[in-house]
Amino acid sequence: MSILLLLVPLALMLLIVAIAAFAWAVRGGQFEDLETPALSILADDEPPVANESPERRDDA
Template sequence: MDIIYVLVPLSIALLAIAVAIFFWAVKGGQFDDLDSPAHKILFDDDEYLNERREDST
C-alpha cells in the first residue's frame, strides 16, 4: 500500500511532462502542415529526373 504514495505522484509528474512536451511541439509548429510532406514525396523524383535531363543535354 505504501507504493501507491510513490506511484501516484510519479504518474502525475510523467503526465505533466508529456503534456508539456506536447504543447511545446504544437507551439514549435510540428503539427502545422501535415499534408504537404505526404504529397511532396510523390514529386521529389520528378525534379531529380528533370535535373538529370537538363544536365545531359
C-alpha cells in the same frame, strides 16, 4: 499499499511532462502543415544530367 505513495506522484509528474512536451510541439509549429510531407513522396525527382563524367580514382 505504500507503493501507491510512489507511483501516483510519479504518474502525475509523467503526465505533466507529456502535456508540456505536447504544448511545446504545438507552439513550435510541428502540427501546422500535415499535407506537404505526405505529398512530397509523389513528386518526381530531377532527371540526372547526362554531361557529368564519373569521378576517376588513381589507385597507383
